Amino acid sequence: MIDYQSILNSIYNKVIQDKDKGQIATYIPELANVDKNSFGIHLQLISGETFSVGDSEKKFSIQSISKVLSLAFAMSKVGTDIWNRLDVEPSGNPFNHMSLLELEKGIPRNPFINSGAIVIADILVSLLDNPKEDFLTYVRDLTGDASIDYNYKVANSEKQTGFTNYAAANLLKSFDNLNNDVVDVLDFYFHQCSLEMSCEQLTKAFYVFANKGNCLFEKTRLTKSQAKRINAIMLTCGFYDEAGEFAFEVGLPGKSGVGGGIVALLPNKFIISVWSPGLNERGNSKLGMQALELFTTQTNQSIF
Amino acid sequence: MIDYQSILNSIYNKVIQDKDKGQIATYIPELANVDKNSFGIHLQLISGETFSVGDSEKKFSIQSISKVLSLAFAMSKVGTDIWNRLDVEPSGNPFNHMSLLELEKGIPRNPFINSGAIVIADILVSLLDNPKEDFLTYVRDLTGDASIDYNYKVANSEKQTGFTNYAAANLLKSFDNLNNDVVDVLDFYFHQCSLEMSCEQLTKAFYVFANKGNCLFEKTRLTKSQAKRINAIMLTCGFYDEAGEFAFEVGLPGKSGVGGGIVALLPNKFIISVWSPGLNERGNSKLGMQALELFTTQTNQSIF
Amino acid sequence: MIDYQSILNSIYNKVIQDKDKGQIATYIPELANVDKNSFGIHLQLISGETFSVGDSEKKFSIQSISKVLSLAFAMSKVGTDIWNRLDVEPSGNPFNHMSLLELEKGIPRNPFINSGAIVIADILVSLLDNPKEDFLTYVRDLTGDASIDYNYKVANSEKQTGFTNYAAANLLKSFDNLNNDVVDVLDFYFHQCSLEMSCEQLTKAFYVFANKGNCLFEKTRLTKSQAKRINAIMLTCGFYDEAGEFAFEVGLPGKSGVGGGIVALLPNKFIISVWSPGLNERGNSKLGMQALELFTTQTNQSIF
Amino acid sequence: MIDYQSILNSIYNKVIQDKDKGQIATYIPELANVDKNSFGIHLQLISGETFSVGDSEKKFSIQSISKVLSLAFAMSKVGTDIWNRLDVEPSGNPFNHMSLLELEKGIPRNPFINSGAIVIADILVSLLDNPKEDFLTYVRDLTGDASIDYNYKVANSEKQTGFTNYAAANLLKSFDNLNNDVVDVLDFYFHQCSLEMSCEQLTKAFYVFANKGNCLFEKTRLTKSQAKRINAIMLTCGFYDEAGEFAFEVGLPGKSGVGGGIVALLPNKFIISVWSPGLNERGNSKLGMQALELFTTQTNQSIF
Incomplete structure (x- = not known):
């Protein structure tokens, strides 16, 4: 033991x-x-x-850990269709994430690099009536804890300075792999990442x-x-x-x-x-x- | 003869x-x-x-030809300081322009690739009181022809669909190589490119x-x-x-x-x-x- | 059951x-x-x-499966020093393995991409008295089967046409990450890959x-x-x-x-x-x- | 004046x-x-x-300057067919020449990067009866100076340590863009580069x-x-x-x-x-x- x-x-x-x-x-x-x-x-x-x-x-601030939760939420709602829009391979290369997205024509390598998580965010924004509220409810239900919440200051800071994410989202959109407006998808994404948990x-x-x-x-x-x-x-x-x-x-x-x-x-x-x-x-x-x-x-x- | x-x-x-x-x-x-x-x-x-x-x-629509005119305008106003923010080397690689920008940490290869022209646009937006008006005056003066104008329809179409340029501008901003707001710089840039000339x-x-x-x-x-x-x-x-x-x-x-x-x-x-x-x-x-x-x-x- | x-x-x-x-x-x-x-x-x-x-x-022909066996043999002999010369990260990118090696200055991403397995082969060539014989003995001992052997025709074909591997080995050598002669290392490597097993x-x-x-x-x-x-x-x-x-x-x-x-x-x-x-x-x-x-x-x- | x-x-x-x-x-x-x-x-x-x-x-040692002379010699003998095997675009990227060759499937960007000059060397090795002698004669004739010669020590040093060039030549061969043996082509190439001139x-x-x-x-x-x-x-x-x-x-x-x-x-x-x-x-x-x-x-x- x-x-x-x-x-x-x-x-x-x-x-x-x-x-x-x-x-x-x-x-x-x-x-x-x-x-x-x-x-x-x-x-x-x-x-x-x-x-x-x-x-x-x-x-x-759980930040990227939230990507697992948003993926789970999306998979539970969409099933395997999700994999038409992104892959499940390791990204490997630290030097040029943006270029990988370019080379692979807008198909993110996996759901845990930022571009992949942004595609998942786009899927949720399309599916959910109130994306931010519904995702929060999902996480609270999973955890059995209604006290979990976003940190709106963190989310707003990212909205104002997360230029790399805006670049990635626009590049996805240029490859027709983002259905909603960049600003709407990233608003959801930055809130998702701002979740605070112990x-x-x-x-x-x-x-x-x-x-x-x-x-x-x-x-x-x-x-x-x-x-x-x-x-x-x-x-x-x-x-x-x-x-x-x-x-x-x-x-x-x-x-x-x-x-x-x-x-x-x-x-x-x-x-x-x-x-x-x-x-x-x-x-x-x-x-x-x-x-x-x-x-x-x-x-x-x-x-x- | x-x-x-x-x-x-x-x-x-x-x-x-x-x-x-x-x-x-x-x-x-x-x-x-x-x-x-x-x-x-x-x-x-x-x-x-x-x-x-x-x-x-x-x-x-003269499109990228306008990049020579904006470069000339910027050089005539700024002098050699301009070359702290971009290079003069051929870009070479058609596959991954975005990645080149990433690899070279936000310093565009030259003023005629889009990211380089966007940096020039940023310089002009900083310098000019009325960027669009002033640039138009510059081109009209160079040409001796006051009938030259932007095509606002073309500029607006680009504003709504030029996602690759938004991606490049945000990437520049993530590397601190864009001083003004992405939207302001690209508004100028899309107008510049929409110039119509014979x-x-x-x-x-x-x-x-x-x-x-x-x-x-x-x-x-x-x-x-x-x-x-x-x-x-x-x-x-x-x-x-x-x-x-x-x-x-x-x-x-x-x-x-x-x-x-x-x-x-x-x-x-x-x-x-x-x-x-x-x-x-x-x-x-x-x-x-x-x-x-x-x-x-x-x-x-x-x-x- | x-x-x-x-x-x-x-x-x-x-x-x-x-x-x-x-x-x-x-x-x-x-x-x-x-x-x-x-x-x-x-x-x-x-x-x-x-x-x-x-x-x-x-x-x-077991080909790349042999890379696991050569890695095991090298690890059992060298211990953790092996990881000074190569990494354990997925390679991710199918487009440019040679470039990855270039970008990362001759340190292969992992022991199962060709360049990594060639480094392992180099380690074994340095360590073993009779590399090909000793490795064969190792595999026979592991398997309890003395009938296992190289296919010398396969090995020789690769020696004559495996230009990509010669390129990788020379690139490793240009980065000082190959101690033995390219020809000697690849002779061992091609034999290793030619192993025939059921x-x-x-x-x-x-x-x-x-x-x-x-x-x-x-x-x-x-x-x-x-x-x-x-x-x-x-x-x-x-x-x-x-x-x-x-x-x-x-x-x-x-x-x-x-x-x-x-x-x-x-x-x-x-x-x-x-x-x-x-x-x-x-x-x-x-x-x-x-x-x-x-x-x-x-x-x-x-x-x- | x-x-x-x-x-x-x-x-x-x-x-x-x-x-x-x-x-x-x-x-x-x-x-x-x-x-x-x-x-x-x-x-x-x-x-x-x-x-x-x-x-x-x-x-x-004129080194890469010799690439202009070998290109001229090849062009004078082959004409425009030479451009089926290499391009005339600037290479642009200092980071990954080998990868550029990979991405562009063995077609060197231009005759002045090493891989391009190696293709030119291959062409001359195919065309000339005595490649090293004939090229030396060509340069002597151009210059009107029979005292020009290779530095054999320099050529031999490169033959023993020019691993990056061996890598490039093997990569070219893996893409079927080298007709002669790597060793023969590089023997010519290293001599060409070893030319001494004032x-x-x-x-x-x-x-x-x-x-x-x-x-x-x-x-x-x-x-x-x-x-x-x-x-x-x-x-x-x-x-x-x-x-x-x-x-x-x-x-x-x-x-x-x-x-x-x-x-x-x-x-x-x-x-x-x-x-x-x-x-x-x-x-x-x-x-x-x-x-x-x-x-x-x-x-x-x-x-x-």
Whole structure:
């Protein structure tokens, strides 16, 4: 029997001593104001038990982690037609994301690079009566927590300065792979990314992927096959240009965000969320990556 | 003594017999409505004489040819500081213009690719009190013709559908190489490109480059060095991905536009404009290219 | 209790009816001569049982599948130093593998793209007294089968026509990431790729990766961590530009070769090999991919 | 009447005072041994007069300048068929020459990038009975100087370490755009590049391009059209990634080499060669570029 609480405690004690905590994302003022020493872990076993350490109940900006939730929402509504508009291959190349989109004629490589998530946002904007409200309800229902909300300041900052995303959305539109107005799609997208959740809430939200599509608080939300496929995409594409490294070092499907959060999971076993706002040079939480590597090494659990 | 009129006549008679007149640009309705059989040439010698044939006085959308005029206007106002924000190298690669901009961190390769012309537009928007009015006055002054005007329908069509340009402008802005709002810069840019001029008017406007910076109707507009340098950029970058081919086959500095116009010149000798709206696969006037090749071959005149 | 034999039989009966069996690789004569109707599956459970159907004992050219075996051999000898010379990220881009190598200054993206496997070959050529003999012994030991051998005709054909590999090896050398002579390294590499094995033999060889580093016939060959990491690389990089698709559709670590073979495995559960020589447009066995997708769907087993 | 000797003298006196003389190419030992303070200019007017200053009679490795001579030789023998195998467009992108070749399926962008010059070398190896001897004879005849010779040490050094060229040649071969063996073609190519000539000799050799195809010492060597076209390629492609800059600053067709030589010419007027072995960051002679810019500014002569 694994003593998870001791393991979390020892990871916490080890990792927070690292003097180099990485760099906090500063491209919008709201992200820059976070305390760099924040650190939390929350672990939920499928069997029901939960464990936590540090700032596990403090909310932070989940940013790109939201892409998994919007993909799940879109897949549950559209089914496989979604894959006519984007691919599921790792993007590989950190140098020229815009060019990849150009070379591949407006078909994003996968739903977790920005252009792919923007296509998912476009799909949701077309489908939903009140996109922002409906998506928020979806996340609250998944998590069983009505207190979850957007950070409107963060969303507005991105609306005013997210020029790369405007570039990507316009390029998608030039290839006829965006049905709604750029401004409307990005308004939804920036709100989606501004969601604030704690490690504990994220763990609950991702329960559905570890539990064959059945979420923690309600009836089935995804088919078993959809949950499996989202896990596959998390593993191959969940960490920007460090996806291979994460699979190699940690060995779990997962997703990171520039707010410093990471969620990872072992299907049928557990979901774990870590938060530490300092990022490594590839844009993933520096201490978060270390903590997850220690966790899978010490518990000897991974998909491989 | 060369009999220019006979040469123009023989070129006209030969070229208009070509059954494959290329493809008219159709990405905005206003361009698609042009008569494919239109064809005109106007030749102006520095010594004063002029010669013409066909539809040489019919106006058409000069589109990218306007980039030479906006560059000249910006250079005359800013001087060499302009080259901190863009380069003068041929772009070479037809596959991934957006990526080139990414790889080179927002510094456009030259002022005649769209991203470069957008930077020039940004410079003019910053400098001018009434950018659209002032630029129009500049072109009218250069040409000595107050009838020249924008086509507002064309400009508005581009404003609504020019997504690739919005993508490029936003990418420039993400690299801090655009000082004004994307919408303001592109409003100016789309108007600039919508200018309508005839072969005769274009020839007059480009007189300044062939005549060491002294324009046809007024006092000096450019220094000798500026005129020379603009000619150099026209030669190396004036024909999209066909610049090398044009230098190789024709051997003159020049500039083409998707409206089917081409202007070329031999410094201190002549300026020649051709218009035929059908484009070859590289986006340059198909018959226009042929006509200019015949002209330099038959008159045995080129810079090389 | 799953009736594996019935499942293999039903997959076999379904898949061989597909009229479009893909295209056999023809770039060397020896590969082109294979019977397109060949089809075999072999399944080995970690618990000991084996199941098979069709041409499961017929040998074929394993080609790129050998890259997993050479990587394992190198890792068992060198340890983590190997990762100074190559990365573990998916390559993503099908258009310009050579350029990726250029952009990343001679550090191959992962050990399963050709340039990466050539670096592994270089490491083995440096380490081994008799590279070709020693590697053959390693594979025979892993498989417990001394009948396994190179196909010298195939190796020689590649030596004479494998110009892309010569280009990659020379480019690596220009970046100082190849210590031995190009010709020596590629001689080893082409032999390695020419190995001929049956589905049954491949399954035995890959037992070590599914069984925590302990191979079928001998004492430990890899540490548990090494086996886990090789599985991670197979999952993220094992199928050229279809790695994401394979993870998405099949959900197992695996490796394919242009000879039409595929091996895949579920750690601690099973190893499965399929062979059908016709390839899909991305270079993986067309029917093999279908068979594995059916297998994981019908047995409801995958890492996700 | 321009006093050319005074101008050359004043340029010489000004330029040699520059303390930053650039970096000598050191990738082969033979190039690294040159005296960094060497500096020479030779000017030949079409009217017959010659002027010189400094080390104008000292021989150096002409390297890439030889590509103009091999192109001229091939064009004089093959005619326009040569352009089925390569293009005449500027290459533009310094980052990924190998990838450009990949993207464009083995058709080099122009005859002055290495892959293009290797195709020209292949053409000559196919055509000539004794390629190295015949090409040497051609250059000697053009120059009227039988003392010109290869530097066999330089050629041999390149044969042993020119891995990027082996990579390019193999990539060409993988695209069926190399008819002879890689080793044979590169043996010729490396000898061609190892030619040693002085500024004076280079000026004589390039007389043919400035004089409508008629060389200095013999009967016609090129048609007028061929000379004109080679000049066009020099202007658009003669200075690696600095072609646009050279056209912009100097305004003459020309060609540089990593040995520190540059030749440039004004058709029907003059040919000028400069040599200073230190290179700027783009691989062109640092002081040589400055000297030529001063020359065209002070004499007020350029093609534009």
